[in-house]
Amino acid sequence: MIRIQREDFDVGTETAALAEGDTGVGGLCVFVGTVRGEVPAMTLEHYPGMTERQLEAIEAEARRRWPLSDVRIIHRIGRLEAGERIVLVAAASAHREAAFRATEFLIDWLKTKAPFWKCEHKAGGDVWVDARDSDEQATLKWR
Template structure:
């Protein structure tokens, strides 16, 4: 399931939705939050923009690739857009599988590819004003690791 939304999400509710299959021995989740700094500068809030339609299509492609690589039962990707303040949740990734290694690897793969492939743009605001966040080399390097596996 892929959702791009402005509203917050409930981690316990999302966990309950994906953890219903008793054959799954592993449930792995990741939640990304708005933090109070980036590259040494204070952050007060964050605005995320996206390309509607294309964003969901890219997220569906990323999910499909994860399903090709690992035996997954459930995959949920929720990404928020709009204005968010410190500590608010931005992204939820939840995966289930019969085995933990597949679930952990798929969850990590999904966030690595989401950060580098999905068309989201991040505007951070702080005491220094607002600025668009550039893509990080470290995110690209993390995603590149999966190309060799």
């Protein structure tokens, strides 16, 4: 399940809803990304249509690689202040290894394939964030 939204999400609610009632689940893993305090605020822009398409493809690829009971990807857009949550990815499976690995895969692929862009609002003005080589390297390990 994927969701793109302006409003915040509740980590407990989202975690509880993951594979709710599925007694085959033995473990679930959740990653939450937040705005670091070094940035006063940022605005997340995205490409409506392509974003949904890419996130659905990322979920499908994770389900193809691991036996997952449920997947959740939530990404916020619009203006976010320091400390606010940006993204949640989560995976549930019968065993922990698939849940851990799928969760790391989901965020690594999201960072280099989903069309979101961060514009940081700094004292000196607005700055579009540069892509990081380390994110590209993190994606390559899943080839």
